[in-house]
Amino acid sequence: MAPEQPYLTWGVLSTANIGRKVVVPAIVASSNGVLGAVASRDAGQARDFADAFGADVRAYGRYEDLLDDPTIDAVYVPLPNALHEDWTVAALEAGKHVLCEKPLAPTAAACRRMGEAAEAAERLLMEAFMYRFHPRTRAVAKLVRDGAIGRPRQVHAAFAFALRRPDDVRWSRALAGGALLDVGSYAVDAARRLLGEEPVEASAFATYAEPGVDGELVGQLRFASGALATVACALTLPRLERVQVVGDAGRIDVDRAFVGGREALAYDLTGADGVTARHVVDGVDQYRLMVEAFADRVLGRALDAPVSDAAEAARTVAVLEALAASAVRGGAPVAIAR
Ligand SMILES: NC(=O)c1ccc[n+]([C@@H]2O[C@H](COP(=O)([O-])OP(=O)(O)OC[C@H]3O[C@@H](n4cnc5c(N)ncnc54)[C@H](OP(=O)(O)O)[C@@H]3O)[C@@H](O)[C@H]2O)c1
CATH class of the missing domain: 3.40.50.720 (NAD(P)-binding Rossmann-like Domain)
Incomplete structure (x- = not known):
């Protein structure tokens, strides 16, 4: 109706x-x-x-x-x-x-x-990128921006799951499959957005299901300010979706960080004193929030929603390309083109 x-x-x-x-x-x-x-x-x-x-x-x-x-x-x-x-x-x-x-x-x-x-x-x-629209993602990003953990210096982000269908499009080189594009993209996106700057250099090692299709990849990113990130992804391992952002006055840990589900989700904030407090965010359908934000934008309604445009996508994908190039070269550092 x-x-x-x-x-x-x-x-x-x-x-x-x-x-x-x-x-x-x-x-x-x-x-x-x-x-x-x-x-x-x-x-x-x-x-x-x-x-x-x-x-x-x-x-x-x-x-x-x-x-x-x-x-x-x-x-x-x-x-x-x-x-x-x-x-x-x-x-x-x-x-x-x-x-x-x-x-x-x-x-x-x-x-x-x-x-x-x-x-x-x-x-x-x-x-x-539906996870950007989840209120927990937005709450964590705001805490970091507002200085709740001091100056953010490291992000450690991972997204893995076990893809059991041998004919899935993610195993196809011609269709641009592989773990890095499929789920590594979330880890890189989270690192960029939480550190609030663009990485300048990447290195990575990968295990390939076939040439050009990485089943597992672990990478490192260096940012101009000296901040660092590790990103890990796999299509071959039990489900893991984790983000940790570490500042000079605390850290935030997020489990089930990307797909999450519709139930209430938590994050853990640890202060400079080492004391950890758990914060729970009400459950939502983040896909519905995403499509409603899209429609509101088209309909010209004023809204407060994350930017998710082509320029933003290009910044994440440039990092994915550098990680992939490094992995092919056995981990040699690759400058990130802008
Ligand atoms: N945001 C998220 O939570 C999320 C989760 C999963 C996937 N994704 C993304 O969504 C996209 C689709 O993923 P999926 O797992 O849903 O894919 P999928 O089930 O394999 O569906 C892809 C569809 O593309 C069509 N298609 C057209 N040309 C094709 C070709 N040469 N080979 C295979 N299919 C072809 C087919 O539909 P017809 O036969 O009906 O034409 C097929 O059903 C990917 O970009 C993936 O990264 C996002």
Whole structure:
């Protein structure tokens, strides 16, 4: 049912798992959006997906047909990483606003091209880094900015999980798979944002599932101020999502830092005296907060939400590229291009 206030009509490019399980349900539950259509390479799959979300959701057997639908205001792009750029640019050129999955693209140059296409089309392009919208993520970032741990000097961030499907797109070099792009992107993003500056140099070691597809990677980042970070990621290990930010007057530890779930989540703040206090943040659907923030931006509503644009994505992806280049060279330090 359409909301009473102004709202956005969404289209979804593909029947991807992440769309089916969390983002499309969040769109359907949102206060300022409705699901208008889904497209798949397979018309039957598109119909099944559409039917699962409502009798009036249209189904298309080609992505192009959804982009031609004039009733669609905004497109959600949960395609494999290597396809983000082409379909995002096509959607922008068709006059749609775009929420594209993370990482926005496998290279910073591609992120910048996508940002230019959004500017030329005068449409919103946002990267779907949902964890940025969680109130706990925002509370921790604000504590660090406000000096609760003194000057932040180190971040240690890790995201690992065991990917058991051998045919998953994350194992494909051609589709820009690998642990670093898939989950290392969260660790790098968290390090940059918590330290509040951009790293200048990276080094990393990786274990490869096949050439060009890292199954495990551990990297280090050096920042101009002298701050340092370690980032770790894997598609082969039990689930671990952890961020620790260490300042010269304390530290904050965050477990289940990225995907989290909808229940209440905590962080631990340790002061200069070594005493740790646990703080609990109410449970939310961070995907719903993300799609509502996107729609509010399109609808021109004033809002206080994290920036998640192509320029911001390019800064994280430039670091991912340097880490990947270092790992290929056996850990040699690589300067980060800006
Ligand atoms: N923010 C998050 O929490 C989160 C979580 C998981 C994944 N993601 C991101 O979401 C994106 C999709 O991940 P996913 O795990 O949901 O992927 P997935 O289930 O494998 O879905 C990808 C979809 O892309 C379409 N597709 C088009 N060309 C394809 C090709 N050559 N090979 C395979 N699929 C192709 C397919 O849909 P049709 O057959 O219907 O056309 C497929 O269902 C990735 O960028 C990933 O990083 C984000």
